[in-house]
Ligand SMILES: Cc1cc2nc3c(=O)[nH]c(=O)nc-3n(C[C@H](O)[C@H](O)[C@H](O)COP(=O)(O)OP(=O)(O)OC[C@H]3O[C@@H](n4cnc5c(N)ncnc54)[C@H](O)[C@@H]3O)c2cc1C
Ligand code: FES
């Protein structure tokens with residue numbers, strides 16, 4: 481049985497690198513990424529599971545890191561944050577299609593859209609909506625984000 | 638940030654989990670079984686609830702089982718809702734899981750957490766109330782298998798120290814006609830104003846389970862008798878059905894009782910139409 485009773489030294493596999501980090505069992509993955517590992521792309525928005533600004537990939541699946549304890553992923557899980565997704569097509573098309581304004585929600589959208597493109601490159605509008613409505617944007621009205629995803633799908637063909 | 642400390646354990650099997658719960662209790666520690674964490678972590682962060690220890694069930698093989706065994710489908714309590722939707726063994730079950738929360742959250746939120754959780758919606762239980770599902774519990778007295786009608790009444794009837802291991806659904810129910818209606822206020826990603834799941838059984842009787850219209854999910858045979866009475870007009874049925882509700886219709890900032898009553902009438906008519914009533 482795995483047991484974490486106090487501050488513990490754990491190994492987290494983030495963006496392909498194994499990082500040693502001392503954490504409390506009560507630390508969320510979001511806080512550990514930002515405050516202990518200096519990976520600040522995932523954002524604290526609501527910290528309540530509603531907004532998606534904190535989205536990261538765990539074993540290729542998008543997950544809201546504000547609701548995940550860091551101790552849960554101390555088992556060789558592959559964590560990918562936006563810092564680990566460089567020069568992707570979806571980043572390019574977000575720029576081309578004005579997929580953001582203030583940019584606070586953008587890392588969460590990019591990570592989620594990146595996972596969608598990988599798992600379902602041919603996602604139709606219904607499936608794309610189902611995935612992307614996990615994230616909230618207060619600025620754009622979503623059209624630029626939808627267009628960015630569509631353009632990325634075309635470019636990836 | 639979660640403003641207090643707790644211990645976190647990840648037992649490898651059912652016995653370890655049950656013994657640990659008992660040990661922590663004997664040591665005077667308040668522990669809680671942990672699955673997806675979406676309710677526990679958010680409640681802990683905003684200070685609503687405090688625990689001394691979490692017992693994570695996600696390393697227990699039986700809680701992750703997902704497949705067919707003889708004439709049943711087996712759903713481990715720690716399956717995420719997306720895993721259930723993706724395998725889609727029992728389509729009405731997938732339909733009930735699919736609108737809960739949002740796609741990303743469903744990569745984390747578990748079936749067991751939804752039906753054993755403290756929030757009033759517990760939408761995932763609806764189809765399980767309609768079929769002769771069996772619930773497998775583990776606790777200090779060992780394992781027990783309980784029929785849906787005895788496993789749930791306003792909440793899961795778990796004894797102290799028990800947890801849900803799996804749910805078993807007879808395969809024959811996956812062949813029957815079904816319909817699911819979920820009404821939300823505005824955005825599709827929201828808690829519902831009402832959620833009804835219905836199934837037409839082998840005797841051509843329609844079974845219905847209700848969530849979100851009252852403070853807890855329920856299914857009542859009296860209500861089904863009224864609904865299946867072909868002598869009654871739909872409006873009469875709705876009136877009589879509402880009179881049989883175990884508690885009053887919810888009346889809150891999401892929707893007034895009158896509005897929910899209106900949606901209920903529309904939803905029941907839709908179910909009658911889709912499932913062919915007594916045709
Ligand atoms: C953003 C968001 C949106 C949501 N939207 C909806 C919605 O639309 N509809 C809806 O119905 N619900 C919704 N919920 C509520 C959610 O389904 C419940 O909070 C559910 O409990 C979470 O499951 P979990 O696996 O994350 O549970 P956890 O947080 O791990 O646990 C929740 C509770 O269940 C208990 N528990 C967990 N597993 C077991 C088990 N196997 N045996 C015994 N007890 C167990 C825990 O002890 C705890 O009391 C939403 C939650 C969030 C965060
Ligand atoms: S910060 Fe995690 S969902 Fe809003």
Ligand code: FES
Pocket residue numbers: 579580581582583584585586616617618619620
């Ligand atoms: S760009 Fe500002 S919240 Fe989305």
